[in-house]
Amino acid sequence: MDAAAIRRSVSRVAVLAALLLVRATSADVLPDDRADLFYSKYSGGGMDITGESVLVRKKITENFAVEANYFVDKVSGASIDVLSQASQIKDTRKQKSGTVEYVHDKTTYSLSYINSVENDYKSNTTSFSLKQDMFGDLTTLTLGYTHTDDAVGENNGGVIAWLGHAQSIGYDVGVSQILTKNLIAGVNVNVIADNGYLANPYRSYRYLDSSNAKGYSLASQIYPDTRTSTAVQTEAKYYLPYRAAITGSYRYFSDTWGIVGNTYELDYTHPISNIWILDGSVRFYKQNSANFYSDLYGFAGQYNFMARDQNLAAGQNTALDAKVTYAFLPDGWKMFKRATATFDVSRIAYKYTDFRNIKYYGISSNPSYPPGTEPLYSFNATVYQLYMSMFF
Amino acid sequence: MQSILRTLPCLVPPLRCAWLAGALLLLSGCGNIQPWVKPYERDRLADPIMAWERDSVSAAYLDHVREVREGARGATGGAGGGCGCN
Numbered sequence: 001m002d003a004a005a006i007r008r009s010v011s012r013v014a015v016l017a018a019l020l021l022v023r024a025t026s027a028d029v030l031p032d033d034r035a036d037l038f039y040s041k042y043s044g045g046g047m048d049i050t051g052e053s054v055l056v057r058k059k060i061t062e063n064f065a066v067e068a069n070y071f072v073d074k075v076s077g078a079s080i081d082v083l084s085q086a087s088q089i090k091d092t093r094k095q096k097s098g099t100v101e102y103v104h105d106k107t108t109y110s111l112s113y114i115n116s117v118e119n120d121y122k123s124n125t126t127s128f129s130l131k132q133d134m135f136g137d138l139t140t141l142t143l144g145y146t147h148t149d150d151a152v153g154e155n156n157g158g159v160i161a162w163l164g165h166a167q168s169i170g171y172d173v174g175v176s177q178i179l180t181k182n183l184i185a186g187v188n189v190n191v192i193a194d195n196g197y198l199a200n201p202y203r204s205y206r207y208l209d210s211s212n213a214k215g216y217s218l219a220s221q222i223y224p225d226t227r228t229s230t231a232v233q234t235e236a237k238y239y240l241p242y243r244a245a246i247t248g249s250y251r252y253f254s255d256t257w258g259i260v261g262n263t264y265e266l267d268y269t270h271p272i273s274n275i276w277i278l279d280g281s282v283r284f285y286k287q288n289s290a291n292f293y294s295d296l297y298g299f300a301g302q303y304n305f306m307a308r309d310q311n312l313a314a315g316q317n318t319a320l321d322a323k324v325t326y327a328f329l330p331d332g333w334k335m336f337k338r339a340t341a342t343f344d345v346s347r348i349a350y351k352y353t354d355f356r357n358i359k360y361y362g363i364s365s366n367p368s369y370p371p372g373t374e375p376l377y378s379f380n381a382t383v384y385q386l387y388m389s390m391f392f
Numbered sequence: 393m394q395s396i397l398r399t400l401p402c403l404v405p406p407l408r409c410a411w412l413a414g415a416l417l418l419l420s421g422c423g424n425i426q427p428w429v430k431p432y433e434r435d436r437l438a439d440p441i442m443a444w445e446r447d448s449v450s451a452a453y454l455d456h457v458r459e460v461r462e463g464a465r466g467a468t469g470g471a472g473g474g475c476g477c478n
Contacts, residue, residue: 136427
């Protein structure tokens with residue numbers, strides 16, 4: 001190779017490197033335009049919930065995008081602690097949300113509003129987030145603020161009694177960091193402060209009552225009217241040598257009600273020839289009980305705060321999830337560039353260590369147990385998701 | 393750097409002071425950070441399978457399913473409303 005040829009080669013490499021550098025230092029870009037149709041079904045613990053959703057996301061300019069989402073949940077049946085009061089519930093939740101996003105250089109600003117309405121519950125959430133790429137785009141910092149205002153009611157045979165309001169303010173800080181050519185890691189911290197009516201009006205605490213044939217009676221729960229929680233999640237994602245990805249995450253949670261929860265999750269993603277993507281995950285969650293929780297109190301009004309909500313009980317759950325995504329329309333169709341269809345199924349096993357099953361025991365011909373000795377409650381739930389995403 | 397550390401009032405136990413000093417040392421180098429993974433080396437990281445979240449509707453839905461049945465919440469990036477009382 002003569003000197004001129006070497007100079008030409010070096011020159012080409014320099015131009016290529018310069019182009020890559022320009023790409024690397026250019027402004028952040030917004031995600032693709034997309035439209036999603038979503039269907040879900042949850043069955044377990046005496047409840048059936050179907051969900052339907054449509055989402056549209058569209059860039060108005062290269063720097064400005066809008067997103068709209070409509071979600072409808074239909075609930076039939078009721079969880080065990082609601083059924084313990086012999087009330088069957090049918091309800092519909094309609095959630096509308098809108099988001100605007102603006103990109104300037106390496107900063108993405110996002111403003112969202114969510115409105116969720118049920119017969120007996122109304123929720124309005126406003127959130128703002130800022131995402132900043134820095135240090136040669138190796139690091140992404142995210143800051144978020146969320147404000148929620150809820151109106152809490154109780155449905156008594158079609159008549160809604162509005163019991164109070166609850167407000168919450170949430171702060172999020174997240175850092176995502178490229179560590180190597182194959183490894184990216186992240187840390188997310190979330191703090192939420194609630195105040196107002198925080199109890200679940202459909203659940204009751206239980207206390208010993210010799211005047212009742214069952215040996216116990218139920219009464220309305222009494223919750224503190226403030227709560228502050230902190231959650232810290234760390235996660236890492238690694239690109240395996242044969243084009244697959246593995247993700248591990250851990251979350252630590254604690255709050256001023258005394259709940260400490262630990263969540264562990266492992267995900268594996270395996271694409272097959274750009275047409276199929278297979279995902280599998282296992283998730284394990286464990287928590288202790290809130291410090292004012294008890295499955296059975298000694299007498300009515302024993303403490304200032306009393307609760308028997310299964311969310312506040314000590315317990316654990318294990319979830320196995322399998323997902324398959326099929327990519328179609330590789331050459332596009334009309335306005336769409338490509339599309340995917342996804343089917344996801346999860347199986348979740350819930351076990352409680354201080355929440356007892358009082359639904360069937362001590363009633364008619366079923367076995368009778370002295371209060372506080374009933375079998376511990378457990379149940380399995382299955383969650384199906386089917387959705388189609390079209391990118392344009 | 394040393395002079396800054398000397399002027400800092402050490403109102404916290406020595407171990408916390410060491411953390412503070414370490415953090416300041418790390419930050420002092422931030423201005424000169426060069427990307428150790430070059431842009432042209434990020435093709436694998438740019439693969440869609442490396443995205444933290446591919447489908448926002450599904451992720452928000454699963455967050456909602458979990459949050460109404462667990463005491464823990466937050467730090468997962470999802471958002472949504474509703475009671476989940478039933």
